Amino acid sequence: MSWFSPILMIAVPLFIAFLIPLLGYIHKKAGLYAMSLTLLFNMLTGFYFLPKVMVKPIRVIVAGYKPPFGINLAITPFSIFLACLISTMGFLVSLYLLKDNTTETQEKFAMLILLVVMGSTGIVLTGDIFNMFVFLEITSISSYALTAIKKDRKGSEAGIKFLLVGSISSTLLLLGIALIYNQLGTLNLADIANRFSQMNPKVAFLAVSFLFIGFGIESEMFPLNAWAPDVYQGAPAPVAALFSAVTVKAGLYAMVRFLFTVAAKSVFIKLLLVFGVLTVIVSELSALRQNDVKRMLGYSSLGQIGVILFAVGIGTADAMQGAIFHFVNHAVLKATLFLSVGLLAKAAGGSTMEDLKGIGKKYPFVAGVFGIAALGVMGFPPLNGFVSKMLILMAAAKTEHIVLIMLILAASVIEGVYYFRVLQVMFKEPEPTRIEKKAFPVLSLVPLVVLVFAIIGIGLFSGYLMPYLKGAAMDVMNRSTYIAAMLGSNGGAL
Amino acid sequence: MKKPGLKKRLRVKNIFVFLLLCYLAFQMFGVFGLLDLNKVKGVAKYYLENDIKDTQSANVVTSIVVNYRGFDTLGEVTVLFLAATGLGAILSGRRKIKRKRIPANAMLKFGSKPLLSIIILFGAYIFIHGHLSPGGGFQGGTVVASGFLLMLLTFERYKVEHKYVKWTESVAGLTFVTIGLFGLFLLGSFLANFLPLGKVGELFSSGVIPIIYIAVGFKVGSELTGLLDNMMGVVE
Numbered sequence: 001m002s003w004f005s006p007i008l009m010i011a012v013p014l015f016i017a018f019l020i021p022l023l024g025y026i027h028k029k030a031g032l033y034a035m036s037l038t039l040l041f042n043m044l045t046g047f048y049f050l051p052k053v054m055v056k057p058i059r060v061i062v063a064g065y066k067p068p069f070g071i072n073l074a075i076t077p078f079s080i081f082l083a084c085l086i087s088t089m090g091f092l093v094s095l096y097l098l099k100d101n102t103t104e105t106q107e108k109f110a111m112l113i114l115l116v117v118m119g120s121t122g123i124v125l126t127g128d129i130f131n132m133f134v135f136l137e138i139t140s141i142s143s144y145a146l147t148a149i150k151k152d153r154k155g156s157e158a159g160i161k162f163l164l165v166g167s168i169s170s171t172l173l174l175l176g177i178a179l180i181y182n183q184l185g186t187l188n189l190a191d192i193a194n195r196f197s198q199m200n201p202k203v204a205f206l207a208v209s210f211l212f213i214g215f216g217i218e219s220e221m222f223p224l225n226a227w228a229p230d231v232y233q234g235a236p237a238p239v240a241a242l243f244s245a246v247t248v249k250a251g252l253y254a255m256v257r258f259l260f261t262v263a264a265k266s267v268f269i270k271l272l273l274v275f276g277v278l279t280v281i282v283s284e285l286s287a288l289r290q291n292d293v294k295r296m297l298g299y300s301s302l303g304q305i306g307v308i309l310f311a312v313g314i315g316t317a318d319a320m321q322g323a324i325f326h327f328v329n330h331a332v333l334k335a336t337l338f339l340s341v342g343l344l345a346k347a348a349g350g351s352t353m354e355d356l357k358g359i360g361k362k363y364p365f366v367a368g369v370f371g372i373a374a375l376g377v378m379g380f381p382p383l384n385g386f387v388s389k390m391l392i393l394m395a396a397a398k399t400e401h402i403v404l405i406m407l408i409l410a411a412s413v414i415e416g417v418y419y420f421r422v423l424q425v426m427f428k429e430p431e432p433t434r435i436e437k438k439a440f441p442v443l444s445l446v447p448l449v450v451l452v453f454a455i456i457g458i459g460l461f462s463g464y465l466m467p468y469l470k471g472a473a474m475d476v477m478n479r480s481t482y483i484a485a486m487l488g489s490n491g492g493a494l
Numbered sequence: 495m496k497k498p499g500l501k502k503r504l505r506v507k508n509i510f511v512f513l514l515l516c517y518l519a520f521q522m523f524g525v526f527g528l529l530d531l532n533k534v535k536g537v538a539k540y541y542l543e544n545d546i547k548d549t550q551s552a553n554v555v556t557s558i559v560v561n562y563r564g565f566d567t568l569g570e571v572t573v574l575f576l577a578a579t580g581l582g583a584i585l586s587g588r589r590k591i592k593r594k595r596i597p598a599n600a601m602l603k604f605g606s607k608p609l610l611s612i613i614i615l616f617g618a619y620i621f622i623h624g625h626l627s628p629g630g631g632f633q634g635g636t637v638v639a640s641g642f643l644l645m646l647l648t649f650e651r652y653k654v655e656h657k658y659v660k661w662t663e664s665v666a667g668l669t670f671v672t673i674g675l676f677g678l679f680l681l682g683s684f685l686a687n688f689l690p691l692g693k694v695g696e697l698f699s700s701g702v703i704p705i706i707y708i709a710v711g712f713k714v715g716s717e718l719t720g721l722l723d724n725m726m727g728v729v730e
Contacts, residue, residue: 007684011671014572018667021660062565063677064686065548069540071565108583115576122569134569141573145580159584175522182529185536203525209518226507 006049006075006125007060009042009083013118020111029098031107035114036094042087042121046080053080054471057485059127067127067486068188074127074486077471082124082253082327089245089331090117092447093238096339099441109149116142116242120250127486129180129262130187132254133173136218139247140166146242147235158234161227169217176210179203190486193262193479208263212271215258218251220305221272222279229286232298237342237351240294244301244338245331252305252327256312261479266315273313279306280407284414293422294351297337300377300418303411304330310407311392314399320473322391325465329376329384329458336373336451340366343440343448348432353425360426362437367426369448374419376455379412384458550691551625551700559630560703560710564685567706568670571713575667578717578724585724598648606648613641621711625700631707635714642719646726654723659716666713673702673709 016038023030052058053075060073094113119139126132144166148159177187183199184192196204217224232240259268280303287299308330311323343366344359345351360367376383379390389408396404458465475482534542541558551557559567620627621634645652677686685702692699 002682003679005678005682005684007678011675011678011684014568015668015671015675017572018575018664018671021664060684062684063561063563064681064683065562069537070562105583105586108579108586111579112576112583115572130563131566131569134566134573137573138569138576141576141580145576145583148584151584156584172518179525179529181536182531185538187537200525200528203528206518206521206525209521213514213518223507223510 005060006045006058006080006083007062007073009045009087009125010118010122012041013038013114013121017111017114017118020107020114024107029106031110032094032098035110036091036098038114039087039091039094039117042117043084043091046084046087049075050080050084050468053077054468057475057482059486059488066488068186068191071126071128071131072188072486073125074189074482075125076475076482076485077468078257078324078473078475079124079253081324081468081472082249083121085328085331086117086120086124086246086249089335090242092450093242093245093335093339096238096241096342096444096447099443105149109146112142112146112149113239113242116146117246120246123250124253127189128187129177129189129192129258132189133170133177136173136250136254137170139250140170140218143231143243143247146239147231149239150234150236152234154230154234155236156234158227158230162231165217165224165227169214172210173214176207176214179207179210183207188486189257189262190483193264194483194487196263204263208259208265208268211258211263212255212268215251215255216275218247219255219309220248220251220279220302221255221275221309222282222302222306223275225279225283225302228302229295229298232301232338233292233295237294237338237345240298241335241338241342244298244334248301248305249327249331252308252312256476260476261482264479269313269315271313273310273315276306276308276310276313277404277407279303279309280411281306284411288414288418290418291354292352293341293356294338294345296418296422297334297341300337300415301330301334303415304334304377307389307392307408307411310404311395314395314401314404316395316399317473317477318398319392319395320476321466321469322388322395324469324472324476325388325391325462328465329388332451332454332458333373333376333385336448336455337370337377339444339448339451340370340373343444344370344426347438347440348435353422356422357425358427358429358431359435360423361431362435363440366440366445366448369452370426371423372452372455374423376459378415378419382456382459384455384462387459387462546694549625549687549700549703550694551703552695553625553627553630555628556625556630556703556707557700560624560706561685561687561700564674564706567710568674568685571667571670571710574714574717575663578663578721581721582724595650597650602648606644610641610645613644614638617641617711617715621707622704623697624707624711625703626695626697631710632714634707634711635716636718638711638715639718639722643722646722654719656720656723659720659723662716663713663720666709666716669709670706670713673706677702 016034020031023034054077058075062071116139119135122135123132144159144163147162148156183203184195220228283299283302287296290296308323308326311319348355348359376385379385393405545554545557549557549561617634617637620629621631624630674685677688678684680688687701689701691701
């Protein structure tokens with residue numbers, strides 16, 4: 001089966017995305033179903049390749065030219081692990097969308113969702129820095145459109161903000177890539193990594209700074225994340241779930257891959273630590289003051305990303321393992337929170353604290369799901385958030401970063417304060433009389449049930465996940481293995 | 495929802511961003527002298543030396559864009575597709591801006607109809623000969639779209655048939671991906687050149703490159719036309 005290659009995870013969604021406009025002639029909803037099936041295909045393909053890649057990384061050559069002359073996909077444990085995560089989350093959100101009528105332009109909506117997931121998958125799978133930039137463009141342009149798709153005031157404003165900041169990010173990325181290409185004459189990630197020290201140090205420093213800021217915007221690092229809360233608030237809830245579970249993960253992957261594998265500059269990794277800490281402090285404190293639950297979740301999401309960033313910044317294999325585990329947990333938890341709030345807000349007619357008063361008595365199941373996920377974010381044992389926070393804590397203790405230990409605990413307390421406030425509003429207030437009880441469509445509840453099982457299951461049986469996490473962390477830490485696997489025996493002869 | 499403290503905070507942020515950008519720009523100018531801009535090296539040198547052998551395309555830019563880095567081009571086509579789709583999704587159902595227009599004069603009206611076919615012919619020439627002469631799918635497609643822009647500007651009630659635009663862009667995109675998948679199934683590598691290469695300089699040469707570039711031409715032309723039509727106002 002030489003034709004069954006991981007590149008199908010990019011080619012098939014692209015094919016379907018081009019086909020969706022024509023599917024509209026068959027049936028009005030055919031596009032949505034095609035999107036869901038394609039994401040299911042992606043998920044299955046990812047899990048088919050996951051055990052194989054853990055043993056030996058795969059290099060997929062595109063157009064028949066050996067790297068560095070052509071483009072190749074570099075499928076290493078870290079990338080396939082994230083590709084599985086991305087397509088699984090994409091598939092679950094797409095199930096939710098099948099019965100969702102957020103917008104009347106459903107086929108375009110389906111196309112955009114499919115391409116956002118495809119672009120993120122491309123970012124994690126590619127082994128070429130310019131190709132990564134192209135996929136980043138695909139992801140961000142579909143995100144701009146998805147943010148503003150509800151056509152209301154908030155969404156449009158967030159979309160414009162996102163567009164402006166995103167354009168700055170892509171300009172800086174392109175400049176950084178151009179500097180590297182000028183110096184080394186290659187765009188292949190492994191080849192750049194292999195010969196990075198040949199660059200003029202001044203040019204190299206500037207190129208890395210450009211890419212650091214560019215990827216920093218994509219991965220929502222403070223102080224480059226001012227646009228993010230608006231986007232989480234303005235975008236429809238399933239789209240916000242997709243952003244925090246999929247696109248941010250791809251941005252973080254790009255950052256980690258570039259800083260650890262390609263540039264290997266310890267100054268910037270330390271910088272990641274500092275900015276991660278700032279991200280946690282600022283976003284958790286801002287989350288405390290929010291009245292709109294979706295916006296609060298946005299800030300909370302940034303806080304979690306801060307945790308991931310500083311865990312990555314610690315720079316040891318243990319911390320990396322914890323960080324990658326937190327990737328998974330953050331994706332699962334935030335998707336659950338956004339999807340459940342999306343359902344509740346639709347029933348209540350708004351997502352502010354006022355609107356959600358007493359909603360927990362009306363819809364105990366969905367609100368209960370929200371509650372479990374909130375406990376997971378705070379890190380209650382035995383839920384999944386606890387395990388990854390514990391891993392990060394232990395890694396911080398081992399490297400004697402006492403401040404980080406205090407920070408992560410303090411952040412959990414703050415999270416407790418604002419999530420319990422929401423839960424109190426939901427469950428303690430009297431039941432609202434103005435809302436008529438309607439049953440939610442079953443297909444929207446299926447992903448929530450799956451996610452709740454994931455939250456509890458990952459927490460209880462985290463041992464099964466550990467070998468994969470370890471493999472992924474090793475992949476990030478050992479850049480020489482990556483280079484050897486991708487360039488082959490010739491060592492990048494140019 | 496605006497709080498009084500917000501304005502001040504914004505100002506500090508603005509200054510911070512401004513200083514950061516100034517610093518980066520300063521650094522950028524600082525390293526200009528360190529770049530070597532005259533030497534052809536690395537993969538570029540390989541492309542120049544091996545282009546004819548690998549692809550039999552007279553235009554080395556085309557063989558880089560469509561063959562060596564065809565995967566990127568597929569991505570760029572998707573970016574354009576997304577821009578058109580996204581704009582369509584956001585603008586659909588929204589009231590178009592109404593405005594008065596002075597009718598075009600008789601000369602323009604008589605002139606632009608024959609001109610349209612000539613412009614389309616020119617655009618088609620550019621993208622069909624993409625592997626032989628300067629230009630290609632993106633350029634040719636833009637020329638075709640400019641012909642439709644002329645029509646939209648000349649005739650107030652000119653309407654681009656959305657059905658045709660939709661079909662063209664979908665079929666062109668599907669062609670691109672299908673060719674890529676054929677390469678995967680036949681030669682085991684996505685977008686591999688599975689057709690005979692022929693001889694350099696002939697119209698039917700360099701394998702899949704002209705087919706892909708024609709598909710790109712159709713796609714870019716139809717997408718830009720659709721974009722223009724989406725943004726056109728309504729005449730009172």
